[in-house]
Amino acid sequence: MKKRISLLLIHTMLISLLIMLMSLFPISVPVLAAERHIPLGVVESVYGRNTTSQFIYFGKNKGTDPIKWRVMAVGDDKATLMSEYILEYSNYGISANRNWSDAEICRYLNSQHSFASGGFLTTAFSSVEQAKILIYSNTEESRYNSPGTFTPNQKIVLPSLDEVKDGGTFGMNESDRAALEAEGFRGTPNDVMYKKSWWLRTPGELYDAALSVRSSGSIDYHGNYVGDRLGVRPAFKLNLFDVLFTSDAAGNGVKTGTPNSMLNRVVHTNNEIKLTLIDSNQGLVSAATTSKYIQREDTEIEINYQGAITGTNQYLSAMITDNSDALKYYGTIKSLANSEDGSGTAEVTIPRDFEDGWKLKIFTEQLNGDYQTDYASVPVEVTLTAKSKQNSPGGGSSSSGRSSSEGGTSTLSLNAEQVINRLSKDGKVAIINLFKEYMPYTFFSTDLTLEQLKVFTNNKFTDKQLQEILGNPQLLQKLGIDDSMISRTVFLKPIHNPSFTDVKLDHWAYGSIIEAASLGLVAGMPDGSFAPDNPLKVADTFVFLDKVLLLNNITEPKLPRSTVELYINDKNHWAFNHMASIGSKLSEETLMTISQLGDAPISRELLAQVLYEITKDRLEATREVRYFTDIQSSSYKEAIDYCVSTRLLSGTSSTTMSPQKALTRGELMSVLIKLESMLK
Structure with missing residues (x-):
């Protein structure tokens, strides 16, 4: 007999931290059963090449051939892998x-x-x-x-x-x-x-x-x-914290996506495995039971879901784990190939041999084929409880960390501090490293935004928990984040009714200079002049550019801080944060060139390269590239053509760009105002 039980969806991000509670599953001797099954592996520590060595397929050499890695060591939620072959x-x-x-x-x-x-x-x-x-x-x-x-x-x-x-x-x-x-x-x-x-x-x-x-x-x-x-x-260390589970690298036929409400029993098998990784880009599904009790028979549960990512090889999947979090059943329950599959219903059958306290976990999954890594969302879990004569619908007490509604609906309610306390040492180190490496150098606000904090905490918290952290900075300290990792706050000082003794109304850059001063991007000299013809060094140039980017909420770095500070390393320099902020948005090759300038002025062609790298894909070309006789041999011709086509730069004459000429204060003000207008 099958009894259909309806599941109610709750907000998608409410319980995304549940994956932190999962661990890798113990392995037994290889067994092949006659029943439907999904072969399961586990990352374990085996030394040397022998019949029990374990191998993981991960990545593709030259983007084409799956790479076979030997597991050399496992510990502290990470595995050390070395390529089995010369690549x-x-x-x-x-x-x-x-x-x-x-x-x-x-x-x-x-x-x-x-x-x-x-x-x-x-x-x-x-x-x-x-x-x-x-x-x-x-x-x-x-x-x-x-x-x-x-x-x-x-x-x-x-x-x-x-x-x-x-x-x-x-x-x-x-x-x-x-x-x-x-x-x-x-x-x-x-x-x-x-x-x-x-x-x-x-x-x-x-x-x-x-x-x-x-x-x-x-x-x-x-x-x-x-x-x-x-x-x-090559060798590397793999973070096992986000490995949802492992399976045969190839040939089992079960993990290729044949949706069925009947899940497959998990059976342990050979030593060549692939991984299913938690991916924050996968759609998250949330659910709660409308009844706490399930008949001790094969019971078909109806799933209502929303917000699932759809597309080729996308599925709604389910697993059942026992009281020790070992994986017992797994299967795909619905194809999400079409856009209309993003919300809907699916069924999963709970096998009659489940025990009280086992958990049903629902997630979206991208299956990528033999020898290739699969991706999954953070699972949503429902605790299974057998129905008996003593049980009554909606009765029972709530478990630790959970609350029960009148109808028996159960949802996770851990707070941010509880999540922090459950993080492994490596989990905290991973978050600290993200702060150290990718925290922007400058902000206009003293506070992190929710989206920034979500990235820096490695998607380990729900939005509600992140709001708790934003409201209580001491929780950041519990994560191991100190003030040195936080960005410098920048304040603009607009000048009201600016005027400069050497910039008259008929000066070619008058409008740009006055507007830049009004916005607080630039100030004049102590004697009341502006010195529009003075050449600019890197420090001033990057300070001005960084302020324009901050005005338009462009803060994300391309390079980690450890790379930036190989080239911009004087933290006592008055413009260090601004210089490092722009430097973090450049290619390492350009950053190296910039660092070699020292106190020399920056050239017009090098400015073009900087503008090209910090605005590429943000600006549209609005005029045809013009032919300049003096840029054909420039290393920065592509960047100059881009800046001309987007109207950021103009020539010094109808046929010349003067690429190696030192950039002046007046010229940069013209660029800044154009850039500010285009980025809005």
Whole structure:
């Protein structure tokens, strides 16, 4: 007999923190059952290559081929993974550079400098996968048999000597270290003797050498010249906090999306797995039971849902977990392929073998196929309670952290402080790192906005809980956020009826200068003049530009603070926050060029590049690009053409732009007012 029970939806974000309560599920010996099932894996700690080693498929090499990673260590809600195969061949560095954090291979693996958009991190992993990769380590490491240390504080690294040596932390031996090339990979070393040899991140004893592993698996303690092309086997640390569950990497046929109200029993299986990750971009579904009790028979429950993300390979899914949070049943219950599927109803059958306290969890899911990571929303959970003679509809007491309505509806009601107390150490560290790295340098307000706080807290709180944090800054301190991570507040000082002794009504930039002063973007000189023809240095230029962006609520950085402060590092400079704010919105290549100017004036062509990078995709071209005879060989021609087409810049004559001419105060005021008008 089936009894249909209706579920009532509540606000989508009300219980998004529930995933914090989930843990990875214990694994048993492999079993294949005759019944319908979903094979389940778990990230566990296994050392060395043997029959019980575990492998995770995560990301795609060159954006195409799934990458197989060996699990080297697990602990504190994170797993250390190393590529099972050589993914490509590369030099370690150029110009005899064996310093890991400045080496060519480090920059390539982490998509830094000239590899910003074409490096390994950005081409191998989706944005969701990238967000789950942690900074590898903040612990200093020694160079091999030579003085000095370095810190591998990047996301993607090469393995170190201490990790892969006999008796090292990865538990490897010589046969374990012998590497094969990834299937389908066609890269080549620069010498046949280096085929299947691969780099370690540990610098060697000579100034131009880094350690490596030979094709036999033995370690070359002398190291190789950093200009040689050896194999690359990256390693990284995966945040397990947002792994909803794992499943067979391929071939099981169940996790390919055949919706059915009958869920599949979970059975443990082989050692090659893929992940289902929590993705904040997935639509969230919320539900509450209208009855607390379910018949001890197969019971079909009706789900009313709203706000689900729709599209190709999108599904409404369900799982049932037991009292220890182990996954017992899973399945997709409805396809969300069409836009009209964003709201509606679905059914899920509760199996008769459930026990009191087991939980039904509903979520949206994107299934991406064999060997590829799947994405899911934060699940919404309903506690299951068996109906008995002693039970009456709507009766029973509420559990800790829950409240019961008259009809028995149960909803989560943890406050912000309770959530903070339940965060793991790594969960807090991840939030602290987001504040440290991506908090904007400047704001017009002393307070964070709800949306900003949502990003910096890694989507671990509901809107209601974030409002609690905004209203009680001491909760930020409980998260480990100190004042040094908060942005500097900027105040504009508009000048009423401005006038300057050297800017008359007939001055070509009179209107722009007066308007900029009226807005509080700029002030004159102490003697009452404006000096419109004076050349501008980087500091003043960036202060003025940053104020215009702040006026238009443009604060988000492109570069993390750790990168910005490699180039803008004088925190005692009067304009540090403004300079760093604009610098964080540039490419690293442009930021490096800016930092090398020192006290020299900024050129018109370099201003064009800065404007191009901070406004690209925000402004529309409204006139045709004009031909200027003196920009054809400029490194910044594309940026100049963009600025001309958007009317930010004009030529110094009908045929010239004077790209290398120093930018003047008057010229920048004209740009600022145009930019302010266009960004509104």
